[in-house]
Amino acid sequence: MNPFMFHTPSRIYFGEETSLTAPDLMREIGGSKVLIITDDVLVKTGLMAPIIDAFKNDGNFEVTVFSDVPPDSDVKCVGSATAVGRGQGCDCILSIGGGSVLDTAKAVAICLTFGGNLEEYQGLNNLSTKLLPHIAIPTTSGTGSEVSMVAMIKDSAERKKLLFGSRFIAPDTAILDPKLLVTLPPKLTAATGLDAVTHAIEAFTSLSTVSVFTDVLCIEALKLLFKWLPIATKSGDDLDARANTLVASTMAGIAFTNTGVGVVHALAHATGGEFGTHHGMTNSVFLPHGMSFNMDAAGDRYAEIARQLKFTENSNNEIAAKTLIDKVEELASSINLPRRLRDMGVPALDGQGVEDLANIASTDPAIMFNPKEATIEDIIGIYERAY
C-alpha cells in the first residue's frame, strides 16, 4: 500500500431539523456575536427565518444577517460581508446556502481573522492559524464546501476564480439537514448532483494522496448519487432522496478535499470564470469528455468503479471503463442537464478565445492532480468536443 495522509477537520451532524440546533453547536465552538451569511433566494423561501429565530430566541447571541451573496460570489461581496461583520464586532459565522454562500463565508472568516486584503491569502497553505468559529449548513447537495479545505471566489475584474486552500478553511461544523433542500429546483438539484459525481470520479482517479479512505467515500457516494439523484431531481420533496444525495455530496467533498480533482474541474473553473456558467452544470458537460481523455491513465480505475457499482461484470477494463462513461452520460441526460456547452449559452470562441481559455485552465490548481498531463492542445480538444 502506498503511503498517504487523510484528514477531515469538520464535525458532521445529520438529521431532519438539525439546523435548528445550530445555536447549541455554536456555543460548543465559541463566539456570541454571530454573522449569518446567506442569500436573498433562501431568505425568500422562508428557510432562513426559523434558524435566525433559533439564534435570537436562544438569548445568548447577537445576530447580524448578511444576505447579499450572488451565485458564484466574488471578491467584492466578500469585502461587503467582511465590513458588515467587522462593524458589528462579529466573532463567529453561520453560513446557510449553496457553495457560493459557504465559500463566501470561508473567505469572510479569513478576512475577519487576519485582516488585510483577501487576495493576500490566495493559493495553498497561506493561513497560519485557525479561523474564527464557523458552522456551515449546505442547501444544495453538490459542492461539499461544508467539509472542504478550499474556497473558490471569483475575481470579477480578472474574470477568473481565485482558490484558497488550507486545512484551517474547513468549517468547524457541518450541519446536514435534508429538509432545507426541498425547495431546490430540479435543474439546480441535477446540476449540483453532477458536481458531486465529478468530485467522486476525479478524487478516485487523482494523482494525489488517494487512499482506501477516499476510495470508500467515492464509491459509496457514487452508489448513492446514481440511485437517488434522479429521484431527488424528479421529486424534490422526497426526503430520503434529499438525505441520500446530501450525505453523498458531503462524502465526495471529504474525498476530493484530500485528493484534489482534475481536468474537468480545471475547465469548469475557467469556463465558469469567463462566462458565468453554473459550476455543477459545467462539470456535467465536461465530465464524459475529460474521462475519455484520461482513459489510458485512469481506465482501470473507471473499470473498478463500474464493477463496484454493478454496471458491468465485464473483466475487460477498457470495456468496463467505457460503460462508466456511458452511465455518466445517461445519468446527466436522464435528469435533463444540457449536454453541450453551446446549449448552456457559452458563445462560440475563435481560435485565440479557446486558446486563452485553455491557458487559464492549464494554470488552474485542479489540473495538478489530473491522472495524466494535459497540454494546451489536449485541453482545447476536450473543450471542442464538449462544445
Ligand SMILES: NC(=O)c1ccc[n+]([C@@H]2O[C@H](COP(=O)([O-])OP(=O)(O)OC[C@H]3O[C@@H](n4cnc5c(N)ncnc54)[C@H](O)[C@@H]3O)[C@@H](O)[C@H]2O)c1
Ligand atoms: N469550496 C468547495 O469545496 C467548492 C466545491 C465545488 C464548488 N464550489 C463553488 O460553489 C459554487 C457553486 O455552488 P452551488 O452549486 O451550491 O450553487 P450556488 O451556491 O451558486 O447556488 C445556486 C442557486 O441556488 C439557489 N439555492 C441554493 N439552495 C437553495 C434551496 N435550498 N432552495 C432554493 N434555491 C436554492 C441559490 O440561491 C442560487 O441562486 C461555485 O462558486 C463553485 O466554484 C466550491
Ligand SMILES: [Fe+2]
Ligand atoms: Fe466541484
